[in-house]
Amino acid sequence: MNLVAAIGGLAFLILIHEAGHFFVALAVKMRPRRFYVFFPPALVKWKRGGIEYGIGSIPLGGYVKIPGMHKPAAGDIDAHLERALEEAPWLADRAVPLKRALEEDRLEDARAALPEFRRAVEQAELSEPAMRSAERALTDVGDGLSSDAYWRASAWKRIAVIGAGPATNFVFAVLALALVFMLGVPVEATRTVEEVVPGSAAAAAGLRPGDRIVSVDGRSGAPEDLAAAIRESEGRPITVTIERGGEQQALEARARRDADGYRLGFAFGLRFEEYGPLKATALAFETTWEVTKAIGASLGRIVTGSGREEVASVVGITAVSSESLEAGVPY
Secondary structure, three states, X not given: OHHXXXXXXXXXXXXXXXXXXXXXXXXXXXXXXXXXXXXXXXXXXXXXXXXXEEEEEEEEEEEEEOOOOOOOOHHHHHHHHHHHHHHOOXXXXXXXXXXXXXXXXXXXXXHHHHHHHHHHHHHOOOOHHHHHHHHHHHHHHHHHHOOOOHHHOOHHHHHHHHHHHHHHHHHHHHHHHHHHHHHOEEEEEEEEEEEEOOOOHHHHHOOOOOOEEEEEOOEOOOHHHHHHHHHHOOOOEEEXXXXXXXXXXXXXXXXXXXXXXXXXXXXXXXXXXXXOHHHHHHHHHHHHHHHHHHHHHHHHHHHHOOOHHHOOOHHHHHHHHHHHHHHOOOO
16 A cells, blocks of 8 residues: 555656646746656547646656757658658658758748648558657647747746746645644654564563653663663663553563664654744755755766665655655655
């Protein structure tokens, strides 16, 4: 279930990221042609207002297709027409007016020549792959020649559209963390036992959830000090003094060794703290900024080759998210 929730969470982050690009593009009169969560082939798709919306079958990302990301060139025709020309060589002559207009930067003439070449492609007896490739060329060039093409827009509009995706993720991170801070976050461990592992040394000694650890072999202090006393016992018998029902009791125990050292097999509880909206928002900004700086630093290490082990794929992100959910929603 946690894995399903993690995949759903990743899909949501992709959705709001692409929605950032999408709505800002609409706002600056740069009408997107497609809006997909996940990559095609599409599981479901529909058209509304001339925009194709869809959910892809490959859960590795998503995209918004914004028209004319670069200025169209004759090479855009050649790149996708190779198969079509093999099946219908006569199309090469029909493409000449369009390609020449693009080469000479006569974009209005290219726009006028495009419908004629499209009709020629439609009349050709092409296989499905060749037709798909040719239609892609026609669509891309048509988008590049359109009045709302990305490359035609002013610099601030292009920057706004590109920056909207990560900016939306940043804002969402702040809002989500602010909500978590308001609901309460663990700030420190307490000396109260939260969980006792069945079959562990703690269970054998009679330790129960709700018990408060007073001392270990006479050593008191913070939870980390008590844990250190257990580790340092190295398996010899120790006396764990607890408070239960308002009375103190002494339990005899012997820590057992595992991969991480000597342990009794219990977990301390956590003290949670809730914050008001203003403080929660400030903490959320601070936390998000610290994480953002850490990401930037890790990118620098990747360039030098020392941080490659820090890179996680979509699969890795989902796995870590699933593990975090097992620890609890705040994590």
